[in-house]
Amino acid sequence: MHRALEDLIRPSVAPIIQPSRLPDPGKLEFEQWIAAKSAQLDRALLATANSLSSKDAALFTGDRLRFPKMPKERAADEEQSRDTALQFYRMLPTVRITDVLHQVAKWTGFIDHFTHVSTGLPPSDEKAFIASLIAEATNLGLSRMADICNVASRRALLRMQTWHMREDTFRAALATLTDAIHAEPVAAWFGEGWRASADGQHYYLGGPGESGGAVNAHYGRDPIVKIYTTITDRYAPLHQTVIAGTAGEAIHALDGILGHQSGVDVAALHVDGGGVSDIVFCVMTMLGLSFEPRIPRLSDRRLYAFEPKARYGRLAPLFGHRLDQNLIRSHWDEIRQVIAAMHNRVVTPSLVLRKLSAYRQQNSLAAAMREIGRIERTIFTLRWFEDPDLRKLVTAELNKGEARNTLARAVAFHRLGRFRDRGTENQQLRAAGLNLVSAAIILYNCKNLARAARALKARGQPGIDGLLRQISPLGWDHINLTGDYVFSDDAQLDHDGFLPLWIDAL
Numbered sequence: 001m002h003r004a005l006e007d008l009i010r011p012s013v014a015p016i017i018q019p020s021r022l023p024d025p026g027k028l029e030f031e032q033w034i035a036a037k038s039a040q041l042d043r044a045l046l047a048t049a050n051s052l053s054s055k056d057a058a059l060f061t062g063d064r065l066r067f068p069k070m071p072k073e074r075a076a077d078e079e080q081s082r083d084t085a086l087q088f089y090r091m092l093p094t095v096r097i098t099d100v101l102h103q104v105a106k107w108t109g110f111i112d113h114f115t116h117v118s119t120g121l122p123p124s125d126e127k128a129f130i131a132s133l134i135a136e137a138t139n140l141g142l143s144r145m146a147d148i149c150n151v152a153s154r155r156a157l158l159r160m161q162t163w164h165m166r167e168d169t170f171r172a173a174l175a176t177l178t179d180a181i182h183a184e185p186v187a188a189w190f191g192e193g194w195r196a197s198a199d200g201q202h203y204y205l206g207g208p209g210e211s212g213g214a215v216n217a218h219y220g221r222d223p224i225v226k227i228y229t230t231i232t233d234r235y236a237p238l239h240q241t242v243i244a245g246t247a248g249e250a251i252h253a254l255d256g257i258l259g260h261q262s263g264v265d266v267a268a269l270h271v272d273g274g275g276v277s278d279i280v281f282c283v284m285t286m287l288g289l290s291f292e293p294r295i296p297r298l299s300d301r302r303l304y305a306f307e308p309k310a311r312y313g314r315l316a317p318l319f320g321h322r323l324d325q326n327l328i329r330s331h332w333d334e335i336r337q338v339i340a341a342m343h344n345r346v347v348t349p350s351l352v353l354r355k356l357s358a359y360r361q362q363n364s365l366a367a368a369m370r371e372i373g374r375i376e377r378t379i380f381t382l383r384w385f386e387d388p389d390l391r392k393l394v395t396a397e398l399n400k401g402e403a404r405n406t407l408a409r410a411v412a413f414h415r416l417g418r419f420r421d422r423g424t425e426n427q428q429l430r431a432a433g434l435n436l437v438s439a440a441i442i443l444y445n446c447k448n449l450a451r452a453a454r455a456l457k458a459r460g461q462p463g464i465d466g467l468l469r470q471i472s473p474l475g476w477d478h479i480n481l482t483g484d485y486v487f488s489d490d491a492q493l494d495h496d497g498f499l500p501l502w503i504d505a506l
Contacts, residue, residue: 230256
């Protein structure tokens with residue numbers, strides 16, 4: 001935070017090769033880019049202005065454009081989706097969380113990524129490691145876990161946490177589970193695999209003395225922290241970070257899609273209101289990615305153009321200031337350097353965005369990036385107004401994140417769901433453990449839902465593929481998360497290594 005921006009974005013090592021969707025921002029020529037963008041913006045504004053002339057004047061409230069609301073899902077459709085999910089999940093075997101992680105470890109080998117900080121060897125005692133991981137994820141703590149589990153003492157669990165659990169090992173293990181989820185055939189029914197969404201989830205702290213605790217009036221009078229998590233459209237977690245309760249989420253919106261180690265090739269990002277900013281719009285378009293957020297109070301936002309606002313007829317009252325080409329031109333090379341540093345993972349996006357927002361006076365580089373972002377936000381606002389399918393898609397993707405947050409809340413239930421860690425590093429460790437265990441549950445459900453689908457097809461039930469579209473791999477009623485932390489050494493597995501399905505539940 002205290003280094004000059006020029007030193008911060010200068011590469012010190014060879015750049016990392018990124019997925020093929022990302023273009024090289026260093027090759028963008030300004031004149032070619034500005035000509036294409038200004039023409040695209042002008043066409044979009046004229047098209048919307050012309051279409052307004054044939055629409056009802058009630059679309060305007062004063063000098064603001066009133067955006068249409070999304071129709072609510074019919075009660076019959078909600079009931080059908082719920083019945084379908086129950087039909088599938090009733091067939092899944094009842095299992096302890098310890099056995100879920102043991103099976104997932106056999107399938108993926110994710111535990112091998114937790115190498116010893118000194119020797120580089122994986123954990124020597126898998127059960128002790130899993131117990132330590134569950135203690136972190138469920139918010140139980142090592143002392144209580146040692147009291148109720150039958151595999152290790154608190155000293156052994158602490159040794160696993162100290163020597164094997166680090167940010168880099170959690171990141172590598174999460175990437176393994178993410179790739180495994182995307183490789184499951186059933187996951188293709190949940191999404192196309194190239195979209196992602198990010199959302200923050202608040203957790204109350206034990207008291208005001210904990211690190212990062214701040215009172216956010218939106219969540220009450222108790223201090224909180226947030227876990228900001230990025231997931232794919234197939235429910236696979238990509239990244240998580242702990243932020244202060246009052247911190248802006250937009251600063252961290254890009255960390256997940258630019259900082260993960262999995263093979264997922266993200267091309268579009270969806271966020272809710274807290275993750276929206278003009279600079280995020282700028283970075284996403286310069287990277288060749290699509291940013292499709294749900295912007296709160298969209299009718300209060302201004303439109304922007306390079307041309308005079310009178311050119312756009314009834315849209316004229318909605319415009320802010322006229323965009324400044326010269327401001328963008330004067331900082332074009334610096335903008336390309338900043339984007340290239342993010343593209344090549346020289347620097348974390350949140351660090352750059354935090355520095356740009358921390359200058360005491362209006363920084364001209366940040367102002368230039370906001371001008372680019374306002375171009376993209378205006379184009380997106382017009383798309384949002386004209387395209388109901390876009391509104392439906394974004395809402396559906398963000399609902400996946402909300403549903404995943406419900407699973408995370410169910411996992412981290414001990415001690416009233418309150419984090420009592422006093423250090424930021426311990427909070428980050430707990431968040432990483434929670435995200436990893438959630439990913440393991442999702443992968444376990446994907447495999448078993450596929451088995452249930454095959455069993456239903458074998459019994460001649462039609463339309464199974466259509467039913468899969470109505471469910472998610474986030475169920476946990478069949479998984480014992482509460483207090484029974486023992487391992488089933490004599491579990492009766494079938495010839496494929498799975499617990500038998502409850503076929504009689506059909």
